[in-house]
Every structure is written in structure tokens, then in C-alpha cells.
Amino acid sequence: MAKGFLEVFPGLTIEKEFEELLKLTKVSRVTSTRDRSSIRIYLESPRLIQKQMIYDLENGIKEQLFPGKKMTIKIQEKYRLSGQYTPQKLMEVYQDSIALELKNYSIIMYTMFKKAEFIFPEPDVLQMTVENTMVSREKAGELKRILEKILQERCGMGAVVEFTYVAPKESKLRKQAKEAEEAAAAAYGAYLHGGTGTDLDINIPWDEYGISGAKSGASGGQSEENAGGKTGNSEVKTSNAGKKVLSLKARKEAAKGSENGSAGKSSFSGNGGQKGGFSKKSSFSQNGSFSRNTALRKSDNPDVLYGRDFDDGFTNIEAIEGEVGEVTIRGQILTVEKRELRGGEKSIVIFDVTDFTDTITIKLFVRQDAMEDVDKAVVKGSFVKIRGVTTIDKFDHELTLGSIVGIKKCEDFTSKRMDNSLEKRVELHCHTKMSDMDGVAEVKAIIKRAKAWGMPAIAITDHGCVQAFTDANHALDKGDDFKIIYGVEGYLVDDLKQLVENSRNQSFVDTYVVFDIETTGFSPEKNKIIEIGAVKVEDGKITDRFSTFVNPDVPIPFAIEQLTGINDSMVLDSPQIDVILPQFLEFCGDAVIVAHNAGFDTGFIAHYAKLLGLSYAPTILDTVTLARLLLPNLNRYKLDTVAKAVGVSLENHHRAVDDAEATAGIFKEFVRMFRAQDIETLDQVNALSKLTTAGIQKLPTNHIIILAKNDVGRINLYRLVSLSHLEYFARRPRIPKSLLEKYREGLIIGSACEAGELYQALLRGVPAAEIAKIVRFYDYLEIQPLGNNDFMLRDEKSTVKNKEDLIALNKRIVQLGKEFGKPVCATCDVHFLDPQDEIYRRIIEAGQGFKDCDLQPPLYLRTTEEMLEEFSYLEPNEAEDVVITNTRKIADMCEKISPVRPDKCPPVIENSDATLRKICYDKAHAIYGEELPQIVTARLERELNSIISNGFAVMYIIAQKLVWKSNEDGYLVGSRGSVGSSFVATMSGITEVNPLSPHYICPSCHFYDFDSEEVKKFSGMAGCDMPDRTCPVCGKPLKKEGFDIPFETFLGFKGDKEPDIDLNFSGEYQSKAHDYTEVIFGKGQTFRAGTVGTLADKTAYGYIKKYFEERSQRKRACEINRLVSGCVGVKRTTGQHPGGIIVLPLGEEIYSFTPVQHPANDMTTSTVTTHFDYHSIDHNLLKLDILGHDDPTMIRMLQDLTGIDPVQDIPLDSKEVMSLFQNTSALKITPEDIGGCKLGALGIPEFGTDFAMQMLIDTKPKYFSDLVRIAGLSHGTDVWLGNAQTLISEGTATIQTAICTRDDIMVYLISRGMEEGLSFTIMESVRKGKGLKPEWEAAMTEHGVPEWYIWSCKKIKYMFPKAHAAAYVMMAWRIAYCKVFYPLAYYAAFFSIRAKGFSYELMCLGREKLEIHLADYKKRSDSLSNKEQDTLRDMRIVQEMYARGFVFLPIDIYRAKAVHFQIIDGKLMPSLNSIDGLGEKAAEGIAEAAKDGPFLSREDFINRTKVSKTLCDLMADLGLLGDLPESNQLSLFDFG
Secondary structure (H helix, E strand, C coil): EEHHHHHHCCCCCCCCCHHHHHHCCEEEEECCCCCCCEEEEEEECCCCHHHHHHHHHHHHHHHHHHHCCEEEEEEEEEEECCCCCHHHHHHHHHHHHHHHHHHCCCHHHHHHHHCCCCEEECCCCCEEEEEEEEHHHHHHHHHHHHHCCCCHHCCCCCCCCEEEEECCCCCHHHHHHHHHHHHHHHHHHHHHHHCCCCCCCCEECCCCCCCCCCCCCCCCCCCCCCCCCCCCCEEEECCCCCCCCHHHHHHHHHHHHHHCCCCCCCCCCHHHHHCCCCCCCCCCCCCCCCCCHHCCCCCCCEEEEEECCCCCCCCHHHHCCCCCCCEEEEEEEEEEEEEEECCCCEEEEEEEEEECCCEHHHHHHEEEHHHHHHHHCCCCCCCCEEEEEEEEECCCCCCCEEEEEEECCCCCCCCCCCCCCCCCCCCEEEECCCCCCCCCCCHHHHHHHHHHHCCCCEEEECCCCCCCCHHHHHHHCCCCCCEEEEEEEEEEEEECCCECCCCCCCCCCEEEEEEEEEEEECCCCCCCEEEEEEEEEEEEEEEEEEEEEECCCCCCHHHHHHCCCCCCCCCCCCCCCCHHHHHHHHHHHHCCECCCCHHHHHHHHHHHHHCCCCCCCCCCEEHHHHHHHHHCCCCCCCCCHHHHHHHHCCCCCCCCCHHHHHHHHHHHHHHHHHHHHCCEEHHHCCCCCCHHHHHHHHHCEEEEEEECCCCCHHHHHHHHHHHHHHHHCCCCCCCEEEHHHHHHCCEECCCCCCHHHHHHHHHCCHHHHHHHHHHHHHHHEECCCCHHHHHHHHHCCCCCCCHHHHHHHHHHHHHHHHHHCCCEECCCCCCCCCHHHHHHHHHHHHCCCCCCCCCCCECCCCCHHHHHHHHCCCHHHHHHEEEEEEHHHHHHHHHCCCCCCCCCCCCCCCCCCHHHHHHHHHHHHHHHHHCCHHHHHHHHHHHHHHEEEEEEEHHHHHHHHHHHHHHHHHCCCCCHHHHHCCHHHHCCCCCCCCCCCCCCCCCCCCEEEEHHHHHHHCCCHHHHHHHCEEECCCCCCCEECCCCCCCCCHHCCCCCCCCCCCEEEECCCCCHHHHHHHHHHHHCCCEEECCCCCCCCHHHHHHHHHHHHHCCCCCCHHHHHHHHHHHCCCEEEEEEEEEEEEECCCCCHHCCCCEEEEECCCCCCCEEEEECCCHHCCCCCEEEEEEEEHHHHHHHHHHHCCCCCCCCCCCCHHHHHHHHHCHHHHCCHHHHHHHCCCCCCCCCEEEEEHHHHHHHHHHCCCHHHHHHHHHHHHHCCCHHHHHHEEEEHHCCCCCCCCCCCHHHHHHHHHCCCHHHHHHHHHHHHHHHHCCCCHHHHHHHHCCCCCHHHHHHHCCCCEECCCHHHHHHHHHHHHHHHHHHHCHHHHHHHHHHHHHHCCHHHHHHCCCHHHHHHHHHHHHHHHHHHHHHHHHHHHHHHHHHHCCCCCCCCCCCCCCCCCCCCEEECEECCCCHCCCCCCCHHHHHHHHHHHCCCCCCCCCHHHHHCCEEEEEEHHHHHHEEEEEECCCCCHHHHCCH
């Protein structure tokens, strides 16, 4: 007795659609062989199941139910089909399945079947016309048997198969083969008579039948029960590589290689392999002694680079599994690392090799005398063959190749595609890594390839964005003739459609017919109507109904039956469309037609009306379009959603008559809504056609290519990209068609890919008039390779069923191009550079959850020949036109432009030059008196002349305005970078760092001393290092100023280096500073500097690891690292620079420079950023760095708590403060009190980390200037570790003589007599990590620069400017001063602002508990998370506070502040957000709620503060809620 399939196989995981089909399927019996090696399952089904599904089901049963077992699963199908099927109809829907079955059985019969022509001279006779060849005659009988078995036994059709024969056509390949044979014979004759003695080089095609790499399956031994023989468990692979042509010479060499075992005899090999698989021979010499690879004698073979010679056979790396002994591999060297081993006698060379199937690490131990050979053999990027022994490495436990026998040269075996066409094509559709997690090709690599192939131009068209433009521009050298066409693949929204089509100004009292249809699919040209339902509405009332099935004369697809409930038996007795349609049109008469998604329904009616010669041009209303207008808040506009929104009942959805009734109800409700707005006619409705932004954001999108012809087009392109992101972004940046029409000047519009408007319209089968309207909108039409759209063949719902359908669509577009005079261009839709690069896109898409990521279309850049071959189904002249002529024509229409303006456009502030000069001299006179010292005047004039002459004055004035505003509002501003090198910056108030040499000055009588011997002793140091003095004129204490920093560090000796004025504002004040830029420059003239976030190494590594884990594949780390290199740099998101502001000059338009957008496309923020990464445009527009920093915020809080002026009241020469960097005495504690910490610098910016404190211990600073130098060391790269630290510990240098800041180099070299300009150049090179040129080293040696100094310069990777270090230390010193003299204020400010891991529970419940937790954290210090490391740091500060005798108060929920600690009665009360789990917003909620009076209960506390019950319970456990009861309810016991 038959059972349901899902009953027999209940544990099988099946896709939902397939599962529905299998619910109808019965299993009649299951049989197996005695050894259970084969199981046969007999199915019966009333619905056809395509053969690929059967194969997938076989594989699924085997893999899911019998994993790891060698077993064959065969399914034998039998169908009980409806009366709608005839043999002819069956062949139409089942032909591809039969072909697939034949392909797995016999490639010859498959070819016969595919080439045959089919007719049915009688209903039950299938006549096949095949070529009259010996093979066809021989195989015809067997093919007839198989086909009749399928038709009769499997499908229950009483059909017979007959053959007719026609003369064979001479195929293109046969013709080529014949010509090649004739050419070979002629050449061979000439060779015999000429006696040249040279090798022949004659091309002969391998493929006689155009079948590449396919094997014919065995025709015998097949079960009579399975017509097709082999099933889905047997994989048949057919190469599409095209013609394989090999010269006679090459064939001779190939034959030799085959004899030597290099032709792939190993089952583990790819294109080659060593005979017999893996060899496990040991390396023994002829005399029997073991030969170590460190003593290998080099071979006489010139190809041997290292070691000895070996056979050329190789094994693909992916085929090596485990320790299989000695193997030979070939590949490209990716990375090379060399390390000298202890003792110095040997080195280890570790390098990764890939053959692009996988990667393996090679480990080679080499004696020093052999290193020269190894260095020549192991070169990054070279191709080599290597023979060695596979071993599992003891350290990383991965398979590696060691005991290397030899390394030989190897040719680059990767695909070296070249474009050999005389005239090259142009690619007009190309995506880069900026294409939103879609493209994986570097734009520079794409351009380099196009240039190498000789293409004259290429278009860059990323999805919705243009961020690759700047890198593309940098790929070209100056004067390069190659043209980059700048464009975008946009998301077009058609907002121009009218609400009413063909309006005749009918009123709502006129007659309307509301109808719906059900069909067998989506295309009117390929699918049929199966039901029509309609209701007639007159004056708002339903007056008549029309309902009927329509016999489609084809079987109804299963998916449609599932959706509608309509099956073949329900329509078999109904009339066909030629009878029904005239009746329906008569029912409609002159009525206005109403439908939901009317284009679909009326498209079918119009198509069949045209076929039947019936006129059909009604007025049409679409309730979807009306719903978008009247119900703008809906997220979707499907019939059931709209019906629910207006209160209309919808039963039996997807039945025409019921859907029509529901649509009529919706229409009546819409009429009521229109009448409420005094709208009575359809022309009045049409007047409302303009969509709102919200409406546009909900419309469907189509892809569109937009190319910039010239600079006008570039600006319009940037405008469109900007508006698509700023106004219309909804999941993707949308471009309304109306906006595109408005800004179309200078643009070329292409129809794009299959997601384009034209292609989609053709798929839907829209009427010819609509197609014509669409085509006219575009400047050129686009077609693409068939493989690009191959995914449609896998979609059962698609109207495209086979390759021929795809060809027909492309041919239709070519025809439309001719018809409307539009050039048709063939494009690749490039997403990766080469075919093998698809793995990167596969991984990226898998990371985003794409289910079909492993079925990548061939979206690579193709040569002209490849594209001509791809479109060979067109007429020869047509193929050349679409591939070459038209693409070049479009390219010629585009001018060679730059994506960014080359000119500098600083903002203009009126009289900025004079204003800056006045500000500086006013301040100088206020400090130095009426008669300025010569050094002050000279420095001011030198700087001002340089600044003003180079146009930089405006930048100083901008910075001055921002700093003065911040100071006016009570916040100090710290300078960053080398701006403190400028005395003009000091005098204008931008920085408090005075760059003059150390000097004394009297604030009362303006006495000054720059030149005394006492002062000169402190040259190169800081003024505050000097001893105190009183004024010899007036007796008042003298001020000590100056840090001795040369101006040239900032702007260079020519004064033309671009100034970079970076400012550290308080984090609390940063947003106000940003807002103030709008006050300075005007609204709309400032933008946040944009950034582009790309896939980083770690994220890419995670994507790749997850990809292979999900597929149960394990990859070595070296292979993952190889794949990482192809995935990094792919754009993920956009953002904003933390403090960067781009300033647009008045009179300029931002679109002239860059598009703009919201950061991360966040439509809820008002922030607007540049679309380009700000680095790309900082040479055009001024960028201000207005950064937020904790130090100014902390100083402001200290000022509020103590009342002292941080500038006037805190001396920079306090001995107590200096002692913090030497010991703990100023804190009146010992190191033992604070866990052994020797210094009092904990919690002081710049110096509070263990690393910085160790530097202090090592360098033993005595002066403020020493701290500046230490700050320079700590911020540099390779300046301290392995450099200055070594020199100081050895006694070679001191903190005063070692290189600590970039300025040190220039000043020192000048002091040694070197030329100023060269000294500056050397400083710039060293600070950027570029090292020293040989000629520079020679000059330095010549001028007496010691060797250790040159050695130090060469080690440096990055250096800090002295001015930056001085500004940081000044801020740190002020905080340190408060730590000594205002300790509670210091701790309150530190815990409020700088503490990132503070925990009330761990730190505020007493010193004993703290010490317990601290000991635990220190014990686990190596395994702490980042958050725990922050907590440990804060614990140490709390420990220090306790040691100094200060304690915490318990939190009082009525007095505690949300985020700030308070000093109350000589103790610290923590903030509310110091409680674990209580964030800033929740803390503010508690503080606000407490203002409204006491809490009545915990329930009241939760309700008023909105905190969770968990947090409430935690606070209660900590004793912070006192004796609050659980709830407000009173009980009898409360009165007891």
C-alpha cells in the first residue's frame, strides 16, 4: 500500500516549495540490493517533478539519511497527469528534464536530442528530425526506446516516436577542422620538400562535435526501469572553455610530458600530477647515506634554483590530505619571512605558496652559506615548483611542506587573457570594491587591465555611489591618453506615471468595472489566463458581476495551483480565451477599468485582445497607485494589506472573483476619501499625481546606468547621487525619474542589466506602446552575456525557461535598438576581474546571507574576442556593433574629465590678512611692551609674510575665532600637531605653546631677557625649566616662556607647506564648536568630513572562516590569509571624521566638488557629510579638525570644583608636580601602599600607563622639557622601543640628546652645519618612516653626525612634533597639579570623565573589598577583556585614593548626579551611572525622577525612572533604595 513521501521520509529537510509538491507524492515501494549498496524508491505523483529536482532529492536522501556511506539512491517516477496534458504539451514542459536525463546517460544521444527538430504530425506521434549520420542511425533505436519509455510508462502517454533524417550541416568547427587538416597537409608537404629542419607549428582543433571535456556514459548495463541510467548522484561536468587548439610541436611535447607522468595520472592531480599519486620516497644519496636539505648540491639544470632536480609532475595543493610523504607542488609565492636561529649558523625561511586551489606553508632550514641561493629562489610573487615532505607542524598544528628536496622555476600558469582584437571594445558597466559589499575588484586593477589590453576607455559604475572615482583618477599618470568614464548604476524610480491612464475626465458617478485575473505566470506572451472575475460599479453601487474560468489549453503549474487553488480539472470544461475575452469586453463596455496592480491584469487583456483583433484602450485606475497617495503610511501595498487598512473583507485571496470584490470595496472607500477632498473627476485625481518623498521611497526600483559626458554632467551626477542619499534613501539611494529629467544635461543614460526598466518590462510582456515609451527614455540600450542572467533559469516562477529564451530577449533588445535608433551596447557588468576571483564575491555574499552565493554568474572583465564569441548568436555585423562600434561610440561621446576639481578653493573672510596682523601685534605689544624685542618682530614678520603671501591667513582667522569662542564660553582648547611651532598661532590665541627660545619677561614693566648667558644655558629646553627670577627693573617676579620650536617645522623653509591646524576642544563643547562654524561661514557652507568604512582584515578573516565552516571545509590559515587579501577593502558603510569639518566657499556649489550624504545613510540625523572620503578632496576645500578631547573637559570640571584659573594659577615649574614623575612623595604615600607603583603618575594623561611610567623610570626626567621629549617618544613608532630606549640604557644617549620629536632632527642637523632645506627634507622623510637616502647618510657623516644618530633615524617609522607634545604635557601638568593640591577635585573629575570601567560594586564598598577584587584582576591580567582592563586601571586609581585617606559616600539616589561625582563633606559621592548596568540615559532618568519627590516603593521607583526590575533589585541589594517596600499597596499589617 502506497504511503505519503513525507511519511516515509519524515526527517528529510526539504525546501518549502518542493515540500508542498512532495505532499501530493506517494511512495509505492522501496527496494534495495542484498549488500544495501543501492536503494531504489518508486514514486507516484499527479504532478510533474522536473528531473533536476529528482536528482537533488536523490542526493538529499543520501547525504541526510545515509551520510558517509557508499550508497546509490535511485528514484523511479510514475505520473498520473491531468487531461490537460497531451504528448505535445508534455514535451513543451518536460523537454529540458529529458535532455538532462539523456546527458547523464549518453552524451551522443543528448546531442542528438538537443539538435533535433520536433513535430507532432498526429496527436500521439512524436516525429524527430535528426542529421543523417552513421552515429545517428546507430543510436536512433535506443533513443526511441528511452523516449517511448518516458512518455508511455512514466507519464502515461500513448505516444510513439518516429525519426526522419536530413543531410548533416557542416558545422563551424567541422569546417575549421577540415581547413586545419588541409593546411597541415600543405605545410607538411612543404616541410618534406623544403628540408628546413624546423618544428612544425600548425593549429588543429581538438573538438570535432563542439563537445568539450564531456564523457559519454556507458550505454549498457542500465536498468530497464530507469530510462535515463545514471541519476543525479553521478555528476557530469562539461567545460565551456571553447575551442582547444594545440600546435603539432606542443602536442609532441605534451605526449612526452604524458610519458613522464606529468599528464595527470594521479587521482590527486589537477592538470598534472606525479605518477601513482603521492611518493613517500626518502631523500637518500647514491651511496646510501641520508642527504640533508641543508647540504643539497645544486643541479646542473638551469631551472633548478635551489637543491637538486626532480620530476616535473605536480599535485594540486587542495588534493594533499595529511602526511602523505614526498610531493611536488607548483605555485606562486605569496609571503616570505626569514628568521635567524639561535647560534646564528642557520636561518629558517617560511613562505606561503598557492596554486589557487589552496595554499600551503613551506618551512626551509638553511645554513648561512646557502642563504644566497635561497634568497634568489624564494622571491615574493614568483612562480616555482617545490618538492618536499608533508608534515604536521608541531607549533601551529597545520600541514606544511618541509625537508625540501629542491626548488625549480615555473612558468606563470594562471590564465593570461589578452585582448588580441585589432579594434578593442569599451566596458561601460563596471563595479569596484566601493559597490556596497558587491564588487570585489580594485578600481586601479581594473583600469590597469583595461590599459594593458589596449582598451581606449572604461566606465566606473558602482551601485548608487561614486566613491571609487578618486582612486580611479589616481590610477592614471599625468598626460595619460586612457579615458575613465565616470558614472553610476543608480536605482531609478518612475514617479512620472499618472494616477489615471487615458483619463477622459469621467466622474465617480460613471460606470466602473473592477476586475482581477488569475494566470499561469507573469508574462502575457508566454502565460495564459485561467480565471476572470469582475464587478460593475455604477454611482458607487455594485450592479453586475462577471466570473468564469478559462481553459488555458496548457497544464497549470503546481506553484499556481498552490497559490490560487485552481487545478486542471476545474478549467478543462471551460471555454478558451477566444470565447471568453469578447464576452468580458462586452461586459466592460465603455466603463473605467479598475484593478489592483492594474498593469499586470490589463497587460494580459490587452495582449489577448490584440491577438484576437479586438480593440482595447480603456481608462485605467490602479488601486496600488491610489493607495500610495491616500495611504502613505503603509509599508507595503499588497491587496490584503490595503484591504485591511480600509476595513474591507478579503476571503479566498488569489481567486479572481473574490479579489475583484475586495478591490471594488477598496475603490469605493477611495472614492469616499477623494470626495472628502472635493474631488469628483478623474482629471482632478490626475492633478494629484506628483508623489511625495515618502511615496517615492516606497516605489519599486530599477537599475539604470548614468554616465557623465562632461563637467556639467559630472556636477549633475553628483547632484543626483546627493539627493538620492539625502532625500530619497530607503534601503538604497533612489533617483526619481522626474529628478533625472530635470538634471539630465551632460549625462548619458543606459538601460542597465536585467534589473533595468527595459529588461523587466520585456520579462513582464508589457504592451508595445509601453515598451516604446521606455526605450525612448534611454540614450543607449544594454545587453549582457547569457551567464549573467543564468540565475533566472533556476527560478521556477521565471518566464525564462532556457538559454534560447535569454538569447531571444537579447535579440529583442537589439531589434528595439534598430527600431528606435538607439545604440545597443554589450557589457560584462563587471564585479570581479578574472573568473577565478568569483570566490571573493561568493564569500562576501555568504556573509550577507545570500543563499545562492555559490552560484556566481560570470561577472568578470572580458576581452573583445570573448565578447564577440559570447554574442556570436547575433549576425556578425550585429555582434561587432554591440561589442565594439557602439561601446566606442558611447565612450567617444564622453570627454576626458577629472572627478575632483584641481583648484584650491579656500573660504574667504574679508580683511583676514590685516585682521591677523593686527591681532598678533596687539597681543605681542600686550605681552612684550610698546617696543617689541627684535626676536619677536623678526619672527612675527617672517611668519606673517609667509602665511599671508601663501593665502593661509584665513585659516588662522578661522581657528582664532573658534578658539576665542570656546575660551569665552569657559573651555580651554588644546592645540594638536605642529601648529604650536607658529608664533603667529600663539599671538592670535590659537595655541598657548610659545615657540620662541626660552626667555624671561616682566608682565608689569615688559622687561625681557632672551640673550643672557643664564638664559642661553636652557637653549632647546623650556622657559619653565629656568630658575625663578625677579625683574631687575621693577622687582616683580618674571614670567618664564618659550619652548624653542622652529617655525619651519610647521610650514617649511619656503613657508608654502599646507598648514594643518588641529584643535582639541572639550568633548562637551565639540558640538557647539561645530555649530559655530555655520555662524562663521553661513548655513549650508559647512559639511562634516565623510569617511568610507571598508572590510578590515579581521572581519574578512571571520567571513572566510565562517564560509568554509558552514560548508564543513577546513582551510589552513595561509589559505585564509590569501583569500583575505581579495576581500579587504570592500566598502561596508560610510561614516564621519570625529572632528573634521569641510568648508565650502561662498558662491560655490558643493556638487562641484563632491556629492554629499548622511553618515551611514542614517535618515534620522541632520548631519551631512561629504560622499567622498575627506582625504580625496582636502586639496580642494579647507578641512578643519575640531576634535573632542577629555583633557579640556576635565580641566573645566576641575575649574568648577576648585575655582582656580588653570592658565593663570597653575605654575609649570612646581617641584611637587615634577616629583610625581620621579616618586610618590608628593602624594604622601609609599609605593607599597599602591601595589608597588613607584611613581605618582597614575591617572595623569600621557604618563599614567605602565608603558609611559616605565619610560619615566628609565629616563629619570628632571625638567618640564624632559616630559615634553618623553611625550614625543611615547607617541612615536619605533622611536622608543628598540631605539632611544636602547641608546639611553647603554649610555650612548640621554633624554636630552636622543631623537624624541621630529623637530630634534632638523635643529640638530642645522647645528652640525648642514644646509637648512636638506635638514628639513631629512626630517620629513624620517618622520614619515621613509628612512635616509645613501647621499643623505654621506652628508650627515661628513658633517660629524655620529653613527648611532644615523642608525636611530633609520629605525623610526613615525614621529611626533614637539609643539604637539608640549601642548599635551601642558594640559597633563595642570591635571597633575590638581592631583597634588586638590586631590578630591582631581579624583571626582577623573572618575566622572576619564574612568571607562568604574564599578560602584567593586570599588566603592571599602578598601578591603577593593583589594580582594584588585588581586583577582591582577592574577588574571593576561586574559582580561578590554572592559576588564579599563576596570583594572580605575581600580588602581581608587586604590591610590584610599591610600591617600579619602573615601566614598554611599550613593544617595536623591542627591547623586547622573554622570558626575561630587565632593560632599570631604568625601566623594559616586555618580548614578557608576552602578554596573546603569547607562547614562537611565542614570539621567533616575536623577530627573528624584526631583519630583520621594519614591513610595520599588514599584514606584521602576515606573518613574523606567529602569528594569533587575537593576532595581541590584540597587536594593547594594542598599541604595533604603527600606522602600515592594509595592504601593497597603496591607492590614501596615496598621498593626
